[in-house]
Amino acid sequence: MHDLAFTDPEVGLYEGFATLGILLQLAAFNIEVPDQQNIVEDAIANVNAGLAAVPGEAKSLHGAF
Numbered sequence: 001m002h003d004l005a006f007t008d009p010e011v012g013l014y015e016g017f018a019t020l021g022i023l024l025q026l027a028a029f030n031i032e033v034p035d036q037q038n039i040v041e042d043a044i045a046n047v048n049a050g051l052a053a054v055p056g057e058a059k060s061l062h063g064a065f
Helices: 011-030 035-054 055-062
Strands: none
Touching: 035 055
16 A cells, blocks of 8 residues: 555545544454554645645535534
8 A cells, every 4th residue: 555656635635534534443343453553644644735735625624524
């Protein structure tokens, strides 16, 4: 997965949310993933970068939370 490089910030935004969602589902069943901390940090970085690059998207996501 580390070999994939997304250049579209919107893709990174949704990839970050998807990654966090999957990890939270696994955590609900007490399943830990190797290198979990780094995966979470990368996912958060993707979300932050996506929100910064696509400011209009941040407004539409506001209602989702």
